[in-house]
Amino acid sequence: MFTEILAESGSSSGGGNDVTGDFTLSQSGTASSDFAEAGVDSTGTFAVTESTSDSVNRSTIGNAVSGDYSLVSGTISNYSATQVLSGGTDYTLVESGTDAPTSMESGNRVTGDYTTNSSGIDNYSLSQSGTSGGSYSVGVSGTDNYPAAESGNSAQQVYDRTTTGGGDYTRSATASSGLTSGTGVNAYTLAESGDSLTGHFSQSETGADRYELLVTFDDVSNTSSGSNPGNVTFHSHGRPFQDPSWEDVLAAPTYVLAPWKLLDLNPSAWLDRHKKAWPKTCVLVGTRKVRMWLKVSEASFRFLQELRLSSSIRRKP
Numbered sequence: 001m002f003t004e005i006l007a008e009s010g011s012s013s014g015g016g017n018d019v020t021g022d023f024t025l026s027q028s029g030t031a032s033s034d035f036a037e038a039g040v041d042s043t044g045t046f047a048v049t050e051s052t053s054d055s056v057n058r059s060t061i062g063n064a065v066s067g068d069y070s071l072v073s074g075t076i077s078n079y080s081a082t083q084v085l086s087g088g089t090d091y092t093l094v095e096s097g098t099d100a101p102t103s104m105e106s107g108n109r110v111t112g113d114y115t116t117n118s119s120g121i122d123n124y125s126l127s128q129s130g131t132s133g134g135s136y137s138v139g140v141s142g143t144d145n146y147p148a149a150e151s152g153n154s155a156q157q158v159y160d161r162t163t164t165g166g167g168d169y170t171r172s173a174t175a176s177s178g179l180t181s182g183t184g185v186n187a188y189t190l191a192e193s194g195d196s197l198t199g200h201f202s203q204s205e206t207g208a209d210r211y212e213l214l215v216t217f218d219d220v221s222n223t224s225s226g227s228n229p230g231n232v233t234f235h236s237h238g239r240p241f242q243d244p245s246w247e248d249v250l251a252a253p254t255y256v257l258a259p260w261k262l263l264d265l266n267p268s269a270w271l272d273r274h275k276k277a278w279p280k281t282c283v284l285v286g287t288r289k290v291r292m293w294l295k296v297s298e299a300s301f302r303f304l305q306e307l308r309l310s311s312s313i314r315r316k317p
Contacts, residue, residue: 002035002037002048003037004243006031007032008029008030008032009029009030010027010056011028012025012026012027013025014026014060020063021063021064022062022063023061023064024059025058025060026058026060028055028056028057028058029056030054030056031054031056032051032053032054033050033052034049034050035050035051035241035242037232037241039220040087041220043088043089044087044088044218045086046084046085046086046218048083048084048220050080050081050082051080051081052077052078052238053077053078053079054076054077055076056073056075057073057074057075058071058072058073058074059072059073062109066108066110067108067109067110068106068108069106070106071104071106072102072103073103074100074102074103075099075101076099077101077238078097078098079097079098079099079238079239080095080096081094081095081240081241082094083095083220085130085218089131089215090131091129091131091132093128093214094126094127094128095125095126096125097123097125097238098122098123099122099124099237100120101237101238102119102120104116104117112153112154112155112156113153114151114152114153115149115150115151116150117148117149118147118150119148120145120146121144121145122146122237122238123142123143124144125139125140125141126211126213126214127139128214128215130215130216132215132216133176134176135176136174136178136215137177138173138179138213138214139173140169140170140171140210142167142168142210142213143168143169144209144210144236145165145167147164147165148161148164149161149162150162156195156197157195157196158196158197159192159194160192160193161191161193162189162191162192163189163190163192163236163237164189165187165188165190165209165237166185166187166207166208167185168183168185169184169213171183177215178215179213179215186207186209187208188205188208188236189205189206189207190204190209190236191203191205192233194233199222201221201222201233203233203234210236211240220241221233221241
């Protein structure tokens, strides 16, 4: 079982055309997350804690009627993570780093289809101590350069992602670890498919990511064959374990639009017609962003989705 606490604050500015639906939106702010998971797997009893502090900038242009949009975003993420494993190959792993991804995304908010191309640099450090036939310690510091490509459907919450990364590293290790000290270069390709609604994820990896440079590493995500369904996936850069359904919320493009303008109604008439306690200023028209920021009920969320999907048809010139 895991818990994750997310917080996001910032500012936005933009403009648009109520008739054509064209809009621009600029967003900047900060985001933080605190993640904790504990449980038992085939390796032993584990406990994981993670935290991040991010600064985010996003720029979006699109059309609220057709749903088409393009988005450019940049993030600087300072993160830390600790994993403790006992009852098997006991160890404690402490990790920290600064991850700086940038991405370009295009898609359609009516159909939900999108594609994203991103790249980033992650400067990381790992420190592992444990027992495996004797006490050992390992330290690894390095740089992970990673391009990534993703496509999916935000409405259905499905995606396919491929990340190709690696870079220079320096490792110091005691003789009892069975590893050698020195410098080197690692490389890997990580492919992932996911369905956030059902909690089913699958991953396959070739090569060696940073965790392959350690004595051992327990992947506690729900992506391995035979694992129970759940919403924790493994990431090769940044903090290793994340809930993608919520991470996608923080990264999802959104635009601000008054829903009554889509139907040519004034706010009072719109509210009277639908008997919904929506704010009378604006709502965030999107998918999971609406559920998170407005904290609406599932029934109301589905209603807004239906309204959004039908709005381009019912919009009068």
